[in-house]
Amino acid sequence: MKADDLLKRVSDLEVLLNDFSQGQLRIDQAENLKQVFLFFKKTLVHSISSTGMYHSGPTGAKEKTSFDPLRSPCAENKTEDHIDIRTYDAIVNHFKTYDTVLKSLNIEPPMKTEIYSSFIYNNNGKSVLEKRESVDLMPLLDDCMGEMELLEELLKLYEKNAMEFIGLAKIHLQNADYQNLKMAAHKIKAGLAMLKTNDLYLIVSQMEHVCETNKDDKYLHFLYNCFVEELPLVIESLQEALSDLRKNNKH
Amino acid sequence: MVRKKLLLAEDDELLASLLNFRLNKGGYEVIHSSNGKQVKEFLGQTMPDIIVSDIMMPYFSGIELIGYVRNELKSAVPIIIISSAGNEENVLNAFELGANDFISKPVSPSELLVRVARELNKN
Numbered sequence: 001m002k003a004d005d006l007l008k009r010v011s012d013l014e015v016l017l018n019d020f021s022q023g024q025l026r027i028d029q030a031e032n033l034k035q036v037f038l039f040f041k042k043t044l045v046h047s048i049s050s051t052g053m054y055h056s057g058p059t060g061a062k063e064k065t066s067f068d069p070l071r072s073p074c075a076e077n078k079t080e081d082h083i084d085i086r087t088y089d090a091i092v093n094h095f096k097t098y099d100t101v102l103k104s105l106n107i108e109p110p111m112k113t114e115i116y117s118s119f120i121y122n123n124n125g126k127s128v129l130e131k132r133e134s135v136d137l138m139p140l141l142d143d144c145m146g147e148m149e150l151l152e153e154l155l156k157l158y159e160k161n162a163m164e165f166i167g168l169a170k171i172h173l174q175n176a177d178y179q180n181l182k183m184a185a186h187k188i189k190a191g192l193a194m195l196k197t198n199d200l201y202l203i204v205s206q207m208e209h210v211c212e213t214n215k216d217d218k219y220l221h222f223l224y225n226c227f228v229e230e231l232p233l234v235i236e237s238l239q240e241a242l243s244d245l246r247k248n249n250k251h
Numbered sequence: 252m253v254r255k256k257l258l259l260a261e262d263d264e265l266l267a268s269l270l271n272f273r274l275n276k277g278g279y280e281v282i283h284s285s286n287g288k289q290v291k292e293f294l295g296q297t298m299p300d301i302i303v304s305d306i307m308m309p310y311f312s313g314i315e316l317i318g319y320v321r322n323e324l325k326s327a328v329p330i331i332i333i334s335s336a337g338n339e340e341n342v343l344n345a346f347e348l349g350a351n352d353f354i355s356k357p358v359s360p361s362e363l364l365v366r367v368a369r370e371l372n373k374n
Contacts, residue, residue, distance in 0.1 A: 143269060143360050150272055157265040186307065189335060190356040191265040 135234070137241045140195060148249060154195075155238055161191050162200070162231050169207070169224050173217075181220070182211035197234050203227045254280040255371060256297075260290045260304035260316065261333065266358060270303070273360035279367070287311020291319065298326055301371055303363065305333045306341045314344050321349040329370035333358055 137151065144150040165188045172181035185208040192201040207223045210216055257279040261267040267283055274281045282299065284290045287310040302320070306313035313332055320326050332345045332353040342353050351370050354363055 144272065145276060147272070150268070154265060154268060157268060161263070161265055183307070186335060187263060190263055190358075193357040194266065194269070 135195065135197065135237045135241045137195075137238070137245055141245060148246065151245070152242065155242060158191055158195055158238070159235055161188055162235075165204075166224075166228060166231070169227070173220060173224060176215075176217065178211040178215045178220075182208050185211065195238065197238075199230050200227060200234055203230065254278055255301065256280050256282065256299040257367065258290065258293065258299040258302045258304075259283045260285075260287070260302065260308060260313065262286055262305065262308050266333075266356070270358065270360055270363060273364065274303075274367070277364045277367075287316065290316060294320065294324060298324070298328055300328070301367055302328055302330045303333065303367065304330065306338060306345065307335075314341060314348065317345055317348040317350050329373070331363070331366055331370060 140154065141148070141151050144154070165184055168184045169181055172178070172184060185204040189201060189204055189208070192204060203223050203226050207220060207227075210220055210223070255278075257274055259267060259270060259274065259281050261270065261283070262285045264285070267285065271281050271283050282293060284293060285308075287308045290304070290308075291311055302316070304313040304316050308316075311319075313334075317330055317332075320328060320330065329351045330349070332342065332350045333356060334342050334345070334353055335356045342350075345353060351373075352366050354366060
């Protein structure tokens with residue numbers, strides 16, 4: 001997604017936010033608003049990181065760096081593909097406004113979450129989001145009454161559902177079949193929520209919303225790609241969590 | 252002791268597996284159907300003690316299922332609907348057609364067990 005598209009979406013969101021006052025906002029609306037906001041922030045972070053605007057050290061450095069959304073971008077890295085400083089500043093200003101509005105609505109500012117907290121740089125100097133969300137499988141194991149085999153089976157089904165969704169979404173996108181894409185997104189949401197994999201949940205929620213509203217094909221492709229990129233990280237986190245549970249069970 | 256028959260109509264395998272397991276452990280005889288056609292066929296042969304159904308199912312939605320059970324089969328069997336957040340309109344339709352209760356996704360199996368027991372105790 002281009003930075004100016006992103007800026008437009010952020011601006012639209014700002015208008016939405018300003019339409020609410022604290023007294024008028026129901027808890028579910030506040031939660032929805034927060035989730036949408038979180039997603040846009042993530043989209044922004046992803047967009048900025050993929051343009052390589054953030055560098056805490058020399059290009060190509062492999063170390064982890066803390067992510068500061070309000071840090072100045074590196075002007076020397078500006079190319080045609082990069083977000084220009086004016087656009088960047090405008091985006092940052094919008095987010096500052098959002099944070100203020102969210103605080104006034106008693107909604108936890110999304111940047112407190114650790115999801116967006118760090119970056120890692122690969123060998124090409126291109127920053128990518130580090131594995132972000134740790135998954136706690138304990139509540140699900142409780143639901144499974146401690147049956148590890150059932151939990152493992154559920155994880156396999158989760159992965160299968162996600163892979164099926166990728167295949168279905170690709171076909172629906174190719175055919176511009178937004179109704180079925182919306183259905184597919186809607187269907188997978190329950191499983192994503194069940195395992196509390198919020199990143200993927202936010203992506204498909206947004207896909208469902210876009211299918212319902214403006215059917216922005218480019219944006220849907222972007223979201224689809226986000227899902228495809230995100231899934232292996234989530235599965236890795238789930239496997240790690242499962243492995244930890246197995247170890248704890250042995251002790 | 253005779254186990255109560257529970258028809259679980261849910262096409263999401265992930266959720267259905269967990270609910271099937273817990274409902275079985277909770278003492279119910281669970282008949283699981285993953286699409287509306289199967290549900291309709293099953294209901295044509297036998298009526299369970301309670302139905303737990305997702306709203307969005309292939310071929311035959313949960314809403315259609317309620318209409319079928321109440322209007323065609325003339326049955327008062329308790330029906331609990333599983334719905335997603337943001338599906339309020341469907342939930343209202345479900346109640347208008349005769350659903351007894353609803354539970355939102357992600358479904359807590361423990362909560363579902365309580366709701367199922369409550370509906371069965373009412374009868």
